[in-house]
Amino acid sequence: MKDADVPLRGFHWRPGSTRETTGILLWNEVFLMTNSNGEEVAVLLMDTQGTFDCESTMKESTIIFSLSTMTSSVQIYNLMGNIKEDDLQHLQFFAEYGMLAQKESERHPFQKLLFLVRDWNWPYEREFGSCDGRALIASRLQIKDGQDTELKTLRQSIKSSFSDIDCFLMPHPGEKVA
Template sequence: MIESVTGEMFAVLLMDTQGTFDNNSTYQQCMTVFALSTIVSSVQIYNVVDNIQEDALQHLSLFVEYGRMAMEQPHNFGKPFQQLVFCVRDFKNQEEYEFGENGGTDFLDNILQTNPEQPEEIKAVRELLREYFEDIQCYLLPHPGYKVAERQSFRGHVKDLRPLFREELKKMVPNLLGPHNLKPKIVNGKTVTCRKMIQYFKEYAASFDGETLPQPQSILNANAKLICIEAAHEAKVNYCRGMDRSTYGTRMMSEKKLLEAHIKHGITALNIYDKCPKIGSKEVRSLLLEKLQEDINAELERYKRLNEAKRVTGCASAMLACGDSVFLGIGLGSAASGAIAGAVLTLQAGVVSLGIVAIPISLTTLFFIWAYVWTKPCFEKITNKNK
């Protein structure tokens, strides 16, 4: 947890994708890991050795193509990626470029220059990389020391690092993790919370769960689904809040008024969903719209059950109000009449099972309560006389 200069607390998750693009993994596996780490990260550190080779830039072509598709969408959230940092370790050309950020900036500018002899795909990556990333940096680091290179003898102690390497790290790390430089992860123009991050991991991972290389359209559809999920959640919450206000109170609503409230707040919810940015395929949007409609209908059934429960509550309240008074019979009669009337209305409305159950339960309960209240004084008199 790191506190920013504004006082906000950031949860910094450091992910290590060790072994990416080595000889132990297929190209598809490497690209999948590379793509996922770049998409979910606010800062992607691209670790290369000695130099930025052509194949390192080739790996970025996926993000250039996705960036082009994202920027062409009707709703533009700005640049699709945040920060890319080239970390060139074991850099040897110190005579021309100094270690650190300043030398790295000059080195990167030289690498990203284009010339007519380059293939069009590589040239496009060079030309469009800065357009689709908010910030691109480069750090040149010296060799960490030969003791570190000997894996059998190195145990991870900082003291074993080469002094020059330690000094350059002290400059690099604060520039990435210092309170003044921390920025939250942004997806579709919104700040990502820890809870949302879990959902994002799932959606992005699912979009790459195939036997082919990751496709830009898959990333775009994953983003579209995330937008729709968030809009559907907001719409459902709005519907429930509206229905809570409409059904507030202890008295039972008529079925007509309940359905009117459902239609009113349901239309509002669907309008909220319809206003969410339209990106990606229409199929994703349609599927989540159907899911939202199902959720709203399920909520309506819940409100119907709550409303029906108020019928029994109303009868019980009427009986308790009468208590042991002489007007108990009148109260019981009124409550029973209300129960019967409600049952009749329910039967007329077509809810047969509810009407049939309501009559015997209500009348039986009322009868036993009435019998208990009126016979209780007689039993007490007989008991006192025997004593």
């Protein structure tokens, strides 16, 4: 990003109704950063194909999501518009598959999960950004009295799979980008 007039290069993308990325792609450069604790950390960027397109099987989607989660300290779960119950169900399934593959008995086998809700349509309910995003994911994962056992188990499973869960609400980027 040295020259603002030079187009950025990186993972190939394009708008459209068909997928662009297949499999798992890793950036060919390691970025050394200093975290909030003053420690130097290595950052690798990963791009994966989306789940549940017309060309992916459930097995493919599960393997790709599980592998990327097992190899990432931060897993970004990119969702469009809202966090729906089926999104949570798929996440639980993928996480359980990854835990079986690891054969780990840790309390939280995975590190950070970030729900990225793009094209958030309800800024009058919750504002864009991380503060209201955190409030949204807390409400979606809340276990309530009288809640169906299946819904409680789903939420507990997700919470126990990740050491940290966060959320960011993002507006639509505009027609020139999308």
